[in-house]
Amino acid sequence: MSLTSVTQSPRSTGTGTATRGLRRAATVAALTAAAVLAGAGAAFAHVTVHPDSYPQGASDGTLTFRVPNEEDKADTTQVDVFFPAAQPIASVLVAPLPGWTSTVKTVKLAKPIVTDDGNITDAVSEVLWTGGKIAPGQYQDFTVAFGQLPTGVDQLVFKALQTYSDGNVVRWIDETVKGQPEPDHPAPVLTLTAPVPDGGDSAAPSAAPSAAASAAPNTSAAATAAKPSDSTARGLGIAALVVAVLALAAAGLGLVRARSRQ
Template sequence: MSRVRITLRRAGAVTALTAAGLLAAAGAASAHVTVHPESYAKGATDGLLTFRVPNEEDTASTAKVQVFLPTDHPVLGVLVSPQDGWTPKVTTTKLKTPVKTDDGTITDAVSEITWTGGKIAAGQYEDFNVAFGQLPDNTDQLTFKALQTYSDGKTVRWIEAAASGDEEPENPAPVLKLTANGTDEGASSTTPLPATSKSSTGTKTTASSSDSTARGLGIAGLVVGVLGLGAAGFALARGRSGGTPAE
């Protein structure tokens, strides 16, 4: 076997392995419980939060989802959307610091929502919609800790927060950024409800894919770069051999 053929095969193998590794990394990074949209304006009213829960297990299905809402900066007027196959349970807590609104003083707020009775199978995800009346205007972000329980009894705790400048933790909690009025990803104060559609796996999904699109474009660019390196190796091999690769 000629040296040129060996060089080309090695370059092809490196390209394939690198591309596969990048795609695998993208899949792992997207398999977290997340909240959509990623940001809202401070004090936004009459909007919707969608908690996306992917199933990460190959041999078990997700049977229970718990989302904990902050009470130090409470979300007011929470309503849970009906979800096929799932039964929601809403828990309220008395606030340490009541919130004054135009409609009066709020002393209680939702602190936990638990969904049971449904199933998210391997390779699927489910969107859980939560409507709100008003977001707080005195903080820059809201952290929604979440617990994901599987049919085999395993519970994944999505509760870790990344410190500024640190890498993303293994089990990050969903975080909603709160921006100055008019600078968020959606509307300045009121964001329309996203349209509901069916995913290829049959689970109900809600449109909010800007983060997935950006991640996909980034990975595609890296893969193209790797393929370019492979092509450069091929050209170098041709130059050394003075013609086409030997058989």
């Protein structure tokens, strides 16, 4: 009996060590993947503008504001996007959207915008969409075409209000400060890059949703990424899952080898 006990002890220890290693690898990999994917989900839930960059002074382009519904039991019934007053955009045209009514509001400029076609004294202050609804678990794209973007600035901040059928209003107005954590309700930001030289193409990047997609009925928010950063986060999450599988396979191989020594 004593010999049997001594013989079984190392076998049991080897198997137990491999099993514990397997569990640790699975736990670490799962937590890593969950953390990365949770970050992607948080970014996806924000109101965003697409594309997220344009050259300064770009003309005849479009801006699409993507609005997800974050509530479980209420519909989004109104979306109000405010245009930056300090960097005015003279005019916009709103893409038609079934079920929604749009209203463009303007403001008198203290300093007219000088163009080749004359001075512009009014600029867009906000665009309001009402009458439709975005159900829980869905999003909607709201698209406008602009005449020309301003120059001399590196970004445009579009603050937005999202109203729900239960009366709740989410204020997407917080500005992100470099070096600090992203606020809970960041305002959509359009980055303005260096102006395109004369003769260059100032068209929007290909990231802008198509006009057909923008005018389509509400779509499941899980169907597409809101921003390139979300796609990157999802890619990292997938990579973490791959690491988990490899870790499990390696630990499992160790377990098999431990058992084969029995």
